[in-house]
Amino acid sequence: MITSPLFLQIVLFPGLTSIAIIGALLGWLERKVTARVQLRIGPLYASPAGGILQMFADLIKLAFKELIVPENSDAFFFIMAPTTGLVLGAALVGLIPFAPGLQIANIEVGLPAFLAIITLSPTLILLAGWSANSKFPFIGGLRALFQQTAYEIPLWLSALGVIMMAGTMNLAQIVAAQSTGWFIIPQALGALIFLVTSVAEMERLPFDLPEAESEIMMGWQAEYPGVLFLAAQGPGFVKLYAFSALFTTIFLGGFLGPSFLPPLFWMLSKTLIVIVLIMLLRSTFPRVRLDQLLRAGWTTLLTLAIINIGITYILVVGLPTL
């Protein structure tokens, strides 16, 4: 059992170990990329290679901090919500095909399952904000809920375009359907909507309203001390990794690429490009207001998503050979 391929995939790659290490490395990469954009240096001292061990040093620091659970808070949900968020992020990565056969759960409804699992995340944020018995976390939790109503439907409808093109919801078969051409070309509009709404789903700038450290003091994370703060921050990076891998899988041809390098290389390098793109959005755009996000999600993004479905319908039914 210890050497069975599925067990190795779950504990090593693409499973738990690699998720934890990649999540920590993404934290370092984000600080480095943001620093480079802002003409700073960023983490430097935690290793000879440009502070690449900075997040591990932070982990050790946070592990020794005192755990303060605020008075009159619901301690069970206060601790449960961020740790469940970590499990959700890991479950997302398990659905992604990283190479032929290198996929933990190859299920028929892979794409809707991914989006359905991520739907739980704003609920957990609301739970965390409510249980802390403090005002800023509660406002942050409510904002997460409003934000979900703005991006959820365009996100699902932009994924629907891919399903219409591929005729399947299985992620491995969606990759196989792109052997004649990546879906980002016929689905350019859908890919754009998917990118914007997934950034909103990850609660990253310019849509980080539930955290919004300059308005509501990190929002739902305000009361989290030490290790729990790490557990609250961690899912963000794991979700960034999982969503970039999903974007690569359904729009950029997944692990397909010239055969002189292994499929895993193509998958990971395309994922890295998408990750850096999303990180650059963070340092480029200012934060939107909640009513701007709601209006944009319900008018612009939803209209574009419906137009995209119309284009896809014409492509699939009008040009069946494509």
Next chain:
Amino acid sequence: MVAQGIPEIGAYIAFLFVSTVALVIVLRLFITPKDPRPTPEKKKPFESGQIAAGPGRTRFIIQYYPYLLMFVVYDVVAMFLFAWGLNLRALGASGSVPVLVFIVVLLIPLGYALHLANHRENW
């Protein structure tokens, strides 16, 4: 085999490292030493350095209510489209007519609901 290019012993060492860290974090959550220096302010809610005023779970005004109502309806509508999109090639143009009528019929109230929701007096 598992991760091409990485020798298996290295992968196992990484797994041991990560699981040790995870174990330390979980133990840290359960084994909390007694507070050495308890102060009354330590467990108070954080309000930017001010002393917390009033209860933390007060009644907040739920704004943007029309958007929430629209979400309840149109999230379900979007799910219906998935069953159609999956079988689009088999259904073809003739089989898609009911779904297209369904979309158009639901888009008209969506436009009216958006017209109402985008007015500030309805928030």
